[in-house]
Amino acid sequence: MSDSATATPESQYTERVLLTERKDWEINQAVLQPMIQTGRRFWVLVAGLTAVVTWGVFAWGYLVYWGIGVTGKNRPVYWTLFITTFVFWIGISHAGTMISAVLRLLKADWRRPITRGAEAMTAFALMMAGLYPLIHLGRVWKFYWMIPYPNNRLMWPNFQSPLMWDLVAISTYLIGSTLYLYLALIPDMAMARDHTGGLRYKLYRALALGWRGTEAEWHKLHRALGIFSIAIIPIFLSVHSIVSWDFAVTVQPRWHSTIFAPYFVVGAIYSGLSALATILVLVRKGMRLQEFLRSEHFDALGKLVMVAGLGWIYFWFAGFLVEWYGNEPVVRELIRQEVSGPLAPLFYLQMSANLIPVALLAFRKVRTTPRLLLGVTLLVNVGMYTERLLIVIGSLQRNDIPFNWGTYRPTWVEISIVAMTFAGFALLYTLFSRIVPYVPVWEIKEGRLRYTLRRIGRLLVPTAAEIE
Amino acid sequence: MKPSAETKPRWALVVDLDRCTGCQACVVACHAENNVPVAGESLTAYGRWMHWIIIDRYWEGEYPNVKARFMPVMCQQCGEAPCEPVCPVFATYHNPEGLNAQIYNRCIGTRFCGNACPYKVRTFNWFRPEFPEPLTEQLNPDVSVRSRGIMEKCTFCIQRIRSVEMKARAEGRAPADGEIQPACVQTCPPGALLFGDLNDPASRVSQLARSHRSFRLLDELGTDPAVIYLKGGETNV
Amino acid sequence: MSDPAVSLIALFHEGTQTAEAIDELHSLGIPDDKMVVMTGVPYPERALGRGREWLTLPYIVLAGAVGGFFFGVFLAVVTPHLYRLDVGGHPPVGFPPAAVIVFVFTMMATIVSTFLGVLWEMNFPRFGAAPYHKLVTDGHLALLLECAPSLEAGVRKVLEEHDAHHVGEPERMML
Secondary structure (H helix, E strand, C coil), X not given: CCCCCCCCHHHHHHHHCCCCCCCHHHHHHHHHHHHHCCXXXXXXHHHHHHHHHHHHHHHHHHHHHHCHHHCCCCCCCCCCHHHHHHHHHHHHCXXXXXXXXXXXXXXXXXXXXXXXXXXXXXXXXHHHHHHHHHHCCCCHHHHHHHCCCCCCCCCCCXXXXXXXXXXXXXXXXXXXXXXXXXXXXXXXXXXXXXXXXXXXXXXXXXXXXXCCCEHHHHHHHHXXXXXXXXXXXXXXXXXXXXXXXHHHCCCCCCCXXXXXXXXXXXXXXXXXXHHHHHHHHHHHHHCCCCCCCCHHHHHHHHHXXXXXXXXXXXXXXXXXXXXXXXXXXXXXXXXXHHHHCCCHHHHHHHHHHHHHHHHHCCCHHHHHCHHHHHHHHHHXXXXXXXXXXXXXXXXXXXXXXXXHCCCCCCCHHHHHHHHHHHHHHHHHHHHHHHHCCCCCHHHHHHHXXXXXXXXXXXXXXXXXXXXX | CCCCCCCCCCEEEEEECCCCCCCCHHHHHHHHHHCCCCCCHHHHHCCCCCCCCEEEEEEECCCCCCEEEEEEECCCXXXXXXXXXXXXXXCEEECCCCCEEECHHHCCCCCHHHHXXXXXXXXXXXXXXXXXXXXXXXXCCCCCCCCCCCEECCCCCHHHHHXXXXXXXXXXXXXXXXXXXXXXXXXXXXXXXXXXXXXXXXXXXXXXXXXXXXXXXXXXXXXCCCEEEECCCCCCC | XXXXXXXXXXXXXXXXXXHHHHHHHHHHCCCHHHXXXXXXXXXXXXXXXXXXXXXXXXXXHHXXXXXXXXXXXXXXXXXXXXXXXXXXXXXXXXXXXXXXXXXXXXXXXXHHHHHHHHHHHCCCCCCCEEECCHHHHHCCEEEEEEECHHHHHHHHHHHHHCCCEEEECCCEEEC
């Protein structure tokens, strides 16, 4: 029942019934105001992030000029932090599609205020991820040889290589999620066009494409969003599977595992949903969106994170059990490294940072208190990043011929470039939240049309109408 | 039956571990023949040596009863090479003579092949190789000098194979057994390395491949390597 | 003002009033294709008593998907034979890599054709003057209609009965 002693049952539910008290124009203003008024904190944040990004770009230029040797890579650890962070960003990108496409198809109304923030997270995470296949190339100025175009060298890229699958799959996902983000944005661009002036007006007018809100336009938009939602789900499932096959198609011990594809996908959902929760808590505070992002949204998101975490545990154990049982010498040595060897601190960090949040999220208090949810979900992503570290770097340090075992130590170049993408993501996201209405206003208003309060016995409950 | 112009050869290397003394003359010869740069002591300690052939060495026992177990390892020129399908730009492919060919100017440096090779015989140019004067006078004009960002590995001295084949074809015959000698084979003082055509049953390497001492490295992985080792006596593997 | 048709715009606060007004306008003889309803919120399909439009979008998407499928097949199955290079242990065209490439290009074409198809069907981008009112995005429903001048008085009466405001010539705003 009601766990808030001060709020009467009725007021608690009206607050929940998607802002019935507010007029449409009030909602518009509440969403547009934080976009237009930017305080000093915003500019300090942007300046700091830009500084980190600039330093990272310098480090990348240094890398291109001097060669990959300025990183810590060696034989046999040919792939290190760049590929780790690449996999991490692809993982983060999965949550956006989960929320907007899957929940839209399931008609889960609590997704309404979150979809745009989630889709933006996907698009920017993919942009950051897409940088890494370029950054880690030994001769990045020849990257275009991976593109299939007829040329007088009569050479063609190799479509059997998982890196080519990566190229097309990530491009597809990036194009798909950007178009999805934009399509759902058009009515809100029209709203912003109608309420702003000057440079903003010009931008919104261009992006709104002349949207008026006629019934035909809404009908077509709905149909397109429905098709998009269905089409983007196989894409997002396949992208991380393809990235996992970068590892699984080799005969490297511990990479050569058939469970990699679903393991990575579930891990991505876990990591991405946690990142989404982190971002939502921060944006809610920074843009004063407390009215739109309420406790029931975090509650539902927290439950999803917990379920994803349980799925991750299952797939991790399914892979680990088989490796441990098989007793293959090199795999046994790799496991020994993690459990009681030099990699043990990272391994226990990974396990605790992935398991503790699953337990904590079982408590409603943790899910609905923003500060606690922020801490828990940050911990999840620390654990998931460490997991990718151990898979990529930890496995490569050992292989079938012991003479070829090695150790890896990162350098400032790699760390700077990794930091560059984190700062770049945050920068893009911050700028996005100021240029585009963060909350999908039309979807919230659409949700309001469907909700009423109904009395069942002594309870006053919100009911949703079963209309499309 | 001698191979005629119609049957393609399959080049193979035989390493007789009973004869190998671990003197590393093959390593030096390979560096000289193939313009392989020297990485230096600190980079080598970090695992960034550039040797295309390297003597894998393991220490056994405690002083004063220490034994060294060693074997020369180079690109095994696998028949079913795991490094070939993973290159996104076909910088490594399987040529009709059974060699795993590396095309230097096609490589964009993803290093996927390095991860996929179970023998870890592929080396990467981490920096632009420096050949301090007067070593530049010694560079082999038959082999390209690689810049940074390119993977490289033992090629069975394909430049020597080609030059002998061309000379033989100009004389209207096939290369004789033992006529083609990669740099390491030519240099090896005790004669532990032998090179020849596995498809010719009469060649020396074919006969040795049928020896009871023969084994191949990591055979259980199914890579079908073209390097055949002959088991040694006590001092070696 | 006698021969050409009269254009009117009316704003309503609420969906039910709009629907009733539309019903009465139907009975006055104004057909559906002379009426356009603009809203800031999507109303469910038949809530305002009007018919549903048939879309070519699904067919565009299907055509796009088929095109993508064939392009993927071309890239994965045909081109390796054009530029032949053998790699160890695998034939030039194997089922699993080809399946991955075909799948990804099919999905890419589906997505892009959905987006371009919906833009084409909506005739977007359409900048230029069009009848519109800014209050639409503040939650009002705008009814835009064309009728013969003789019916104008009756139409205005119906609109006022249902609490319409801002009734008049529609302003052609730059969109």
